[in-house]
Amino acid sequence: MxxxxxxxxxxxxxxxxxxxxxxxxxxxxxxxxxxxxxxxxxxxxxxxxxxxxxxxxxxxxxxxxxxxxxxxxxxxxxxxxxxxxxxxxxxxxxxxxxxxxxxxxxxxxxxxxxxxxxxxxxxxxxxxxxxxxxxxxxxxxxxxxxxxxxxxxxxxxxxxxxxxxxxxxxxxxxxxxxxxxxxxxxxxxxxxxxxxxxVEELKTLFEAFIKLIATAIDKKSEYTGGHCNRVPVITMMLADAVAEMTEGKYKNFSMNEDERYELYIAGWLHDCGKVATPPHVVDKGTKLETIFDRIELVKTRMELLKRDAEIAFLKRQLNGQASDNFDDEFKETIRQIEENMNFLENCNVGGEFMKQNLQERVKSIGEQQVHLYGTDQNFLSNEEMANLNIPKGTLLPEEREIINDHIVITIEML
Structure with missing residues (x-):
């Protein structure tokens, strides 16, 4: 050469x-x-x-x-x-x-x-x-x-x-x-x-990190536990099902490996904003629930009313002021208190729709004047009445806004 x-x-x-x-x-x-x-x-x-x-x-x-x-x-x-x-x-x-x-x-x-x-x-x-x-x-x-x-x-x-x-x-x-x-x-x-x-190790580390976030979110709530783990699995099942279609508007749909990976990661990260959502809002299983279910406070007040009714009954008997039908009046008072309590307990459980007459009854019970803790006051606070009158589910509008705000937080995090 x-x-x-x-x-x-x-x-x-x-x-x-x-x-x-x-x-x-x-x-x-x-x-x-x-x-x-x-x-x-x-x-x-x-x-x-x-x-x-x-x-x-x-x-x-x-x-x-x-x-x-x-x-x-x-x-x-x-x-x-x-x-x-x-x-x-x-x-x-x-x-x-x-x-x-x-x-x-x-x-x-x-x-x-x-x-x-x-x-x-x-x-x-x-x-x-x-x-x-x-x-x-x-x-x-x-x-x-x-x-x-x-x-x-x-x-x-x-x-x-x-x-x-x-x-x-x-x-x-x-x-x-x-x-x-x-x-x-x-x-x-x-x-x-x-x-x-x-690059593969970084991807593994990244996936481990997002799964850690998803696990932390799932652990925050017993009601939504497992949701973050199920979504990516169901997402890929849907993607596979659509890709296998041979007719209709999705017959030409397909995804390469990079697109499938992006979709898989999106499935894991779709709820990452919930890491900033307060647990008492995510876990609000009843209308009066915060860090605990405040229906128990309402029950305590009802027990105080029953106690006061019993004391009034006994005092009248001691003073010789009891009427012939006073026993029946006392029993009717107790029955009404217990009936109101059962009604409020049922209202505390969220449902599909709460009728207007039921909401009015809650308001009527709540506005009853009672002598508690040395002062005269409404039986229910305005905030308690607002919660018990939630027409659908268990969340107030402002609490629902907090829940929905996790979408904005997710976008900001990503």
Whole structure:
């Protein structure tokens, strides 16, 4: 290759590395990202075999993709074919590193190993490779094994190429130029893979955070508990059902993965503003409920009225002022008090609609003058009468406004 062609070749190679770097940075599918690394490695070296390992949670090298053109092997990645081999252990035991396996050694030493002929190499154990060759008739010769290191210089995987080929399809050794280009590619691939994992970790953290908010909201109320957890599930069920429609105005409806994820997150966050809604409003199960149900205070007042009626009855008897039918008058007074109390208890439970005559009766009972706590006053306060006369449900207009305001708060939070 003359100087001019050499320059042209290097320009093309730099341009290609730039293109693959951009492609790697935008790829969202991990398997596809792995395949792009191997495909470009093959384009650089014309290697017959390509294997990519990733570091698993146990600290071993797990097979992600395994390919060999001559043997027509394509496993892992997007092929859907599972690789039947165990991960490569980096440590034989807690104190003995696995330096016999070339991939393990590269991961441990964090440096590239370029082997011209595996059958003549004495530093590593290629017994398994030789047995495979003997059974298959293949000849594994040149090996180039390169580590994938992230921004913290930690090993996240290993790329291994087998049998580089020249323009005549003859097996050759991996030269220094191939090694440099593959190391550059491995560096780009490692950065892209690390960035993708960081994005996934951020998404996981974000989802955990919004689920924490949703759980806190659900725990605030026994009446709405589980609502925030159910909405995203039902939302995605509805989205799937609409997407499966083959006729009607939604027959062409579809959502890509990003849109589905946005809808899923929206389902989780739809009620996040309720974190600022007072619990006594969210949990207002009866009309007089605040932090407790004030119907109990009304019952206490009724008991005081019954006590006063009984005291008046006994005083009249002691003074000889009781009429012949005073017993009946006393019983009628007690009956009326208990009837009013039962009526107010029923009104305290919210319903679909409260008739006007019932509202008038509440007002009539509430405006009765009674002597309580040393003063004459209405039996019910104006606020209690307003609550008991709520025509629908258990919320006053201003309380309903507070509930609805969680929508505004949700928008502001988002």
């Amino acid at each position: 003359d100087a001019l062609n050499r320059i042209k070749f290097l320009e093309d190679r730099l341009h290609r590395l730039s293109e693959i770097g951009m492609a790697l940075s935008t790829e969202k599918n991990t398997d596809r990202l792995f395949e792009m690394i191997l495909e470009e490695a093959k384009a650089i070296t014309r290697a017959d075999g390509q294997t990519l390992y990733s570091m698993n949670k146990d600290g071993n090298l797990e097979f992600e993709i395994m390919r060999n053109d001559t043997m027509n092997i394509d496993m892992g990645g997007t092929s859907g074919i599972e690789i039947p081999y165990y991960p490569v252990k980096l440590w034989i035991d807690k104190q003995t590193p696995n330096k016999q396996n070339v991939s393990a050694y590269v991961a441990l030493a964090q440096k590239t190993v370029n082997i011209h002929d595996a059958y003549e190499e004495e530093g590593f154990d290629f017994e398994g490779t030789k047995n495979f060759d003997e059974k298959s008739g293949y000849r594994s010769k040149s090996f180039l094994t390169v580590p994938l290191k992230n921004h913290e210089n930690e090993i996240i995987g290993v790329v291994q190429l087998i049998n580089a080929r020249n323009d005549h399809d003859e097996v050759i050794s991996f030269n220094e130029e191939m090694q440099e280009q593959l190391e550059s590619l491995a560096s780009q691939g490692a950065v892209a893979l690390t960035n993708k994992r960081l």
